[in-house]
Amino acid sequence: MSFPSPASSALTAPVVETEGLVRSFGGRTVLDGISLRIERGELFGLLGPSGSGKTTLIKLITGIDRADTGTVLLLGERMPKLSMLQRFGYMAQADALYGELTARENLQFFASLYGLSGIRRSERIQAVMAVVDLLDHLNKPVSAYSGGMKRRLSLAIALLHEPELLVLDEPTVGIDPVLRQSIWKELLALRDNGTTILLTTHVMDEAEKCDRIGLIRDGCLTAVDTPEALKTRSGAQSLEEAFITLGGGERA
Numbered sequence: 148m149s150f151p152s153p154a155s156s157a158l159t160a161p162v163v164e165t166e167g168l169v170r171s172f173g174g175r176t177v178l179d180g181i182s183l184r185i186e187r188g189e190l191f192g193l194l195g196p197s198g199s200g201k202t203t204l205i206k207l208i209t210g211i212d213r214a215d216t217g218t219v220l221l222l223g224e225r226m227p228k229l230s231m232l233q234r235f236g237y238m239a240q241a242d243a244l245y246g247e248l249t250a251r252e253n254l255q256f257f258a259s260l261y262g263l264s265g266i267r268r269s270e271r272i273q274a275v276m277a278v279v280d281l282l283d284h285l286n287k288p289v290s291a292y293s294g295g296m297k298r299r300l301s302l303a304i305a306l307l308h309e310p311e312l313l314v315l316d317e318p319t320v321g322i323d324p325v326l327r328q329s330i331w332k333e334l335l336a337l338r339d340n341g342t343t344i345l346l347t348t349h350v351m352d353e354a355e356k357c358d359r360i361g362l363i364r365d366g367c368l369t370a371v372d373t374p375e376a377l378k379t380r381s382g383a384q385s386l387e388e389a390f391i392t393l394g395g396g397e398r399a
């Protein structure tokens with residue numbers, strides 16, 4: 148019998164593995180025992196109504212917050228762990244940008260946190276700003292950006308260091324349909340090149356593009372599967388209908 152070497156088992160291990168995550172605020176349980184595996188190279192969507200616990204789960208997975216009980220393994224490492232920050236790209240729901248600095252200065256700041264410098268840094272800044280179509284606005288102060296431009300800059304920052312895992316909390320909110328389409332094209336291309344992507348959404352047509360979806364409601368994962376399998380399982384024509392059937396209500 149042969150056993151996988153540590154290196155090969157690291158490659159086959161899930162990128163995200165949570166077990167029994169519980170998180171409460173002021174005596175109210177917001178996440179109620181979430182166990183989830185996301186495999187390498189997957190584009191995984193967390194779909195749920197406002198307040199269902201998506202952001203809270205993302206914060207536990209990225210180590211920004213700590214669970215009351217349960218465990219998170221990210222790329223095989225027990226979270227929270229500060230050194231893991233370099234291994235994933237994170238786009239929060241609220242843009243964490245410095246308004247008084249230009250977009251270029253913001254990118255340079257985050258590049259230095261990720262250990263990027265010199266020509267590589269300039270190349271990456273050009274490449275990610277091209278993806279989000281902001282090259283013409285590199286030298287503008289972020290305070291002069293619109294809401295949608297700030298979302299796009301936040302996405303560019305998450306992509307800077309070419310992380311093996313991208314965690315995106317509602318990445319396309321406030322972004323117009325044309326650019327949204329081009330961002331999705333880029334996300335699918337990144338996935339095809341092996342990047343694992345975990346994102347949250349309440350938009351059904353975005354959820355349809357994911358390899359697998361986790362339906363979340365009132366802090367519980369009610370179903371995890373491919374969009375097609377979720378529809379088949381619930382006898383639904385659309386994902387929206389499947390969500391209502393499998394999610395256990397009509398609030399979504």
Ligand SMILES: Nc1ncnc2c1ncn2[C@@H]1O[C@H](COP(=O)(O)OP(=O)(O)OP(=O)(O)O)[C@@H](O)[C@H]1O
Pocket residue numbers: 172173177195196197198199200201202203204240349
């Ligand atoms: N720090 C906190 N203190 C108290 N309550 C919180 C805190 N963070 C989240 N909550 C509550 O937990 C619940 C889940 O919030 P969360 O932000 O995870 O939902 P969500 O599914 O991401 O919603 P949305 O789609 O609107 O972003 C909400 O009722 C929210 O008010």
